[in-house]
Amino acid sequence: MxxxxxxxxxxxxxxxxxxxxxxxxxxxxxxxxxxxxxxxxxxxxxxxxxxxxxxxxxxxxxxxxxxxxxxxxxIATEVAEDWPARLRRAAITDVYEVRMMVETQAARMAAQRRTEEDVAALEEALAARAGAAAEDDAAFVDADIALHAAVVAAAGNPVLTDLFAEFAPALREGLIGLVEVLGLRSRDRNPGHDAHAELVAAVRDGDGDAAGAILQAELEQTLAHLHNA
Structure with a gap:
């Protein structure tokens, strides 16, 4: 031709x-x-x-x-599928397993590297998550993801920050569905508040082991819900 x-x-x-x-x-x-x-x-x-x-x-x-x-x-005759497209196609449990590995390490790094501005952003995000408890599931999930994004940002690694941003749309879709299907907010409009408050405190206090452990436990619990959904 x-x-x-x-x-x-x-x-x-x-x-x-x-x-x-x-x-x-x-x-x-x-x-x-x-x-x-x-x-x-x-x-x-x-x-x-x-x-x-x-x-x-x-x-x-x-x-x-x-x-x-x-x-x-x-080097190829077919267009490579971009990362966002692969994430949209992937099972939410697979995405979550990778998220858990990335975020747990990010939390440890955040505790070591956080600045005063990072701590202020974390506390603001925690308050916003609590405030979103009165709103619908989508708004609450958005606030939850924003808090986790603030933890990743506090790690001070732009590649980690960008990587989490790529995960966020797939996470949001999966979590909104999970909250709705399992009715996770039917009895507690702000589930996981204590664990998230402990996470922010651990990062603020520079306790990387505690921050990683808290986040690992929280994400493992959510992953278990996803597997059983």
């Missing part, structure tokens, strides 16, 4: 789409070295900068890889 000339705008998106189709339809099999930027630019009727951006987008999709001094090579 010839590439053909492109319409004037949006050039990068069009160039990316044309090149993606060439790859996914097998015109350039895995291992093939793509034509150089000049050749692609001439064929597509665009500038080299547009081709460069299109190749960068294809690399981000996991289709091509630039090799220093050798060129750009096809």
């Amino acid at each position: 010839p590439l053909g000339s492109l319409r004037p705008s949006p050039l990068v998106e069009q160039a990316t789409q044309h090149l993606r189709e060439q790859i996914t339809q097998g015109e350039w099999p895995v291992g093939t070295r793509l034509p150089g930027e000049n050749a692609l630019a001439k064929t597509l009727g665009v500038g080299r900068s547009t081709v460069r951006e299109a190749l960068r987008a294809l690399a981000g999709a996991g289709l091509v890889q630039a090799r220093q001094g050798s060129g750009v090579f096809v």
